[in-house]
Amino acid sequence: MSMIAAFYGGKSILITGATGFLGKVLMEKLFRTSPDLKVIYILVRPKAGQTLQQRVFQILNSKLFEKVKEVCPNVHEKIRAIYADLSQNDFAISKEDMQELLSCTNIIFHCAATVRFDDTLRHAVQLNVTATRQLLLMASQMPKLEAFIHISTAYSNCNLKHIDEVIYPCPVEPKKIIDSLEWLDDAIIEEIAPKLIRDWPNIYTYTKALGEMVVQQESRNLNIAIIRPSIVGATWQEPFPGWVDNINGPNGLIIAAGKGFLRALKATPKAVADLIPVDTVVNLMLAVGWYTAVHRPKSMLVYHCTSGNLNPCNWHKMGVQVLATFEKIPLERAFRRPYANFTSNNFTSQYWNAVSHRAPAIIYDCYLRLTGRKPRMTKVMNQILRTASMLEYFINRSWEWSTYNTEMLMSELSPEDQRVSIAPT
Numbered sequence: 001m002s003m004i005a006a007f008y009g010g011k012s013i014l015i016t017g018a019t020g021f022l023g024k025v026l027m028e029k030l031f032r033t034s035p036d037l038k039v040i041y042i043l044v045r046p047k048a049g050q051t052l053q054q055r056v057f058q059i060l061n062s063k064l065f066e067k068v069k070e071v072c073p074n075v076h077e078k079i080r081a082i083y084a085d086l087s088q089n090d091f092a093i094s095k096e097d098m099q100e101l102l103s104c105t106n107i108i109f110h111c112a113a114t115v116r117f118d119d120t121l122r123h124a125v126q127l128n129v130t131a132t133r134q135l136l137l138m139a140s141q142m143p144k145l146e147a148f149i150h151i152s153t154a155y156s157n158c159n160l161k162h163i164d165e166v167i168y169p170c171p172v173e174p175k176k177i178i179d180s181l182e183w184l185d186d187a188i189i190e191e192i193a194p195k196l197i198r199d200w201p202n203i204y205t206y207t208k209a210l211g212e213m214v215v216q217q218e219s220r221n222l223n224i225a226i227i228r229p230s231i232v233g234a235t236w237q238e239p240f241p242g243w244v245d246n247i248n249g250p251n252g253l254i255i256a257a258g259k260g261f262l263r264a265l266k267a268t269p270k271a272v273a274d275l276i277p278v279d280t281v282v283n284l285m286l287a288v289g290w291y292t293a294v295h296r297p298k299s300m301l302v303y304h305c306t307s308g309n310l311n312p313c314n315w316h317k318m319g320v321q322v323l324a325t326f327e328k329i330p331l332e333r334a335f336r337r338p339y340a341n342f343t344s345n346n347f348t349s350q351y352w353n354a355v356s357h358r359a360p361a362i363i364y365d366c367y368l369r370l371t372g373r374k375p376r377m378t379k380v381m382n383q384i385l386r387t388a389s390m391l392e393y394f395i396n397r398s399w400e401w402s403t404y405n406t407e408m409l410m411s412e413l414s415p416e417d418q419r420v421s422i423a424p425t
């Protein structure tokens, strides 16, 4: 039997961000492979008119959880949704719930974050930095805690070209930033934000770097590990291939290309496309949780979960694959036949945006107006181009991430766990 799956048996596990992309796949795998776990606590806020219970019900009744219901029929009883808002003091958790969390939790997976590139500095710091600090404080009061696993991003140091599995200091101490946000007003914060983030491309990657520093500074005597995935994509194999439920990262642009909206992208064809399937990330998270709790490394380890140095793919190769797939399996009601090209030249990119994106959208909207319908294509196109411009930084550069710790961990796994983690069946 898998040592890792056995380890989670009987455990009380706390997951933040369980309603997100990564969190859902983590929960699914835990229930499927360790159905004898004691309980999974998830910190959830009501959202989009749905209560906590409705949100949990929706997740458990989704296709992703079909296999879980076969192996763990009482999954509803093993999931305990706790009302929490990570942007509030003490996460707005009730006293009783807090007491239960503090006294029972064995393992923490901290996935919650704001992943918006253009969030305000105040909100991004609240979520990605202050909430992490608050969770560490809670962790320090948990007598049964065995491991705290913090999810960061491989791009938290994307201002560097070669990135090792270490924490790099940020120029301004996180504590100073947290303190100053308390008394500065929003207008001033937004004015100083570009100066603070310096050579980071956006607020997201910058605040994730600050979050890592907080983990290092506030780790006390806790058993902590940090995992840095690169661009997390759809499931590779588990529980079935191709599951994804959001338009983050490359997903939105792939759909836009498949629908025939996106015809050209400012990208460097030879730059490395460092994508990693979400089930691979989850396998590493579970292995890291096990290793951190059982082997208790003397210092906090950082693990890179990247594909570039093991199985490199570039954006050209990926683009060709994407187009070939749409040739075989076209999307329904496409605007145009999918065809797209990459250009790294500014002028060519602007030319294609005008000729192949904006002009057809304007013409199509005129047609909609003339036929008595509401124009919408210009809005859609502007949205796609805005997203594309936000992602440009990442598709025109390559990074090298060292993976010594991740390789070391793989060599520590039993043959069964290596098989399950690296090439799951």
Ligand SMILES: CCCCCCCCCCCCCCCCCCCCCCCCCCCC(=O)SCCNC(=O)CCNC(=O)[C@H](O)C(C)(C)COP(=O)(O)OP(=O)(O)OC[C@H]1O[C@@H](n2cnc3c(N)ncnc32)[C@H](O)[C@@H]1OP(=O)(O)O
Pocket (backbone or CB within 6 Å): 115, 116, 117, 118, 153, 154, 155, 230, 231, 232, 245, 246, 247, 248, 249, 250, 253, 254, 257, 265, 316, 318, 319, 320, 322, 323, 340, 341, 342, 383, 386, 387, 390, 391, 394, 395
């Ligand atoms: C012949 C040979 C040719 C060869 C070449 C062929 C070329 C083929 C090309 C075609 C194929 C293209 C494939 C390549 C794609 C390359 C893309 C690569 C991307 C690389 C990404 C790298 C990122 C790395 C970062 C680090 C990794 C991380 O840590 S991940 C976290 C990443 N975070 C994100 O991805 C978030 C990014 N998004 C945002 O920040 C914002 O959404 C935005 C700023 C982009 C837009 O914000 P805006 O306010 O304008 O819009 P918003 O309100 O957010 O949304 C508008 C509507 O969309 C809905 N929406 C938004 N997000 C989601 C979601 N996640 N799920 C579902 N729906 C979502 C939203 O509800 C809005 O809807 P309406 O309310 O209905 O309007």
Ligand SMILES: NC(=O)C1=CN([C@@H]2O[C@H](COP(=O)(O)OP(=O)(O)OC[C@H]3O[C@@H](n4cnc5c(N)ncnc54)[C@H](OP(=O)(O)O)[C@@H]3O)[C@@H](O)[C@H]2O)C=CC1
Pocket (backbone or CB within 6 Å): 016, 017, 018, 019, 020, 021, 022, 023, 043, 044, 045, 047, 084, 085, 086, 087, 110, 111, 112, 113, 114, 115, 127, 151, 152, 153, 154, 208, 228, 229, 230, 231, 232, 233, 246, 248, 249
């Ligand atoms: N996706 C990717 O490509 C990558 C992601 N990562 C990291 O992985 C982690 C998970 O990312 P991913 O799953 O993609 O992100 P999602 O945006 O899908 O999920 C974010 C989660 O955080 C929760 N959350 C946000 N704000 C609050 C709040 N105020 N209170 C309570 N919960 C909140 C969300 O809850 P709600 O559902 O209520 O909004 C959601 O469950 C993040 O730390 C991210 O930085 C790293 C590399 C790549």
